[in-house]
Amino acid sequence: MVDTGENVTQRVAPPAVDPAAGVQAYYAQNAGRLGQRYGSVTFEEVHGGVLDLLPPVPARVVDIGAGTGRDAAALAARGYQVVAAEPVRELREVAQQQHPSENVSWAEDSLPELSRLDETFDLALLSAVWMHLPLAERGRAMERLAALLAPAGLLVISLRRGDPPTDRVMFDVPAEDVVSLGERAGLRLVRLVEEGRDRLGRADVWWQTVVLRKGEG
Numbered sequence: 001m002v003d004t005g006e007n008v009t010q011r012v013a014p015p016a017v018d019p020a021a022g023v024q025a026y027y028a029q030n031a032g033r034l035g036q037r038y039g040s041v042t043f044e045e046v047h048g049g050v051l052d053l054l055p056p057v058p059a060r061v062v063d064i065g066a067g068t069g070r071d072a073a074a075l076a077a078r079g080y081q082v083v084a085a086e087p088v089r090e091l092r093e094v095a096q097q098q099h100p101s102e103n104v105s106w107a108e109d110s111l112p113e114l115s116r117l118d119e120t121f122d123l124a125l126l127s128a129v130w131m132h133l134p135l136a137e138r139g140r141a142m143e144r145l146a147a148l149l150a151p152a153g154l155l156v157i158s159l160r161r162g163d164p165p166t167d168r169v170m171f172d173v174p175a176e177d178v179v180s181l182g183e184r185a186g187l188r189l190v191r192l193v194e195e196g197r198d199r200l201g202r203a204d205v206w207w208q209t210v211v212l213r214k215g216e217g
């Protein structure tokens with residue numbers, strides 16, 4: 001509410017997030033609310049279609065764009081040593097409050113470079129992240145992901161489908177595009193899961209999950 005000085009009070013809308021400021025501004029401003037929302041479903045509910053493909057423990061896992069830490073903590077609870085890469089400080093802070101885990105180490109890092117990661121992983125997870133990458137960055141990002149995988153390592157990418165919202169940078173990227181980019185980077189398709197409806201209840205959103213493996217495995 002704004003006092004105009006004339007005993008008239010006007011209702012003003014909260015400042016809109018400027019998409020040009022980048023996707024990180026949206027996540028920074030909404031971190032607390034999103035932590036509640038992402039935590040309202042479990043890792044097993046969200047990724048049930050690929051659970052049987054997870055590598056045997058012990059194994060090294062990286063959760064890229066780990067957000068508020070739901071998946072990183074669940075993977076750590078399954079016995080993996082987890083690196084959680086997340087560019088937005090506010091999300092990392094929510095994660096450490098909502099999903100603390102001794103077996104998750106957090107890194108401030110982002111695609112396409114992921115310049116702070118200096119080891120290889122048996123599993124890389126990108127849950128609801130790829131849709132934020134502009135076309136010009138996707139090839140480089142896939143090459144980097146392939147380089148981060150150990151031999152026979154798995155890359156799991158879940159894709160939010162449907163018309164993107166206008167309040168943040170987002171693209172509707174079909175699974176086939178991800179598969180072709182992966183093949184160019186030396187990854188082969190293991191599974192495509194048509195997840196269907198949005199588990200958070202948004203009518204205009206649906207999901208696909210692509211699982212790629214490095215080399216012949």
Ligand SMILES: C[S@@+](CC[C@H](N)C(=O)[O-])C[C@H]1O[C@@H](n2cnc3c(N)ncnc32)[C@H](O)[C@@H]1O
Nearest residue numbers: 027038064065066067088110111127128129132
């Ligand atoms: C919809 S949230 C998903 C968070 C979490 N993976 C989950 O499934 O709950 C998208 C996440 O991608 C992150 N992100 C956006 N652009 C990114 C980039 N270029 N590199 C890494 N993460 C990015 C955001 O900061 C945010 O944490």
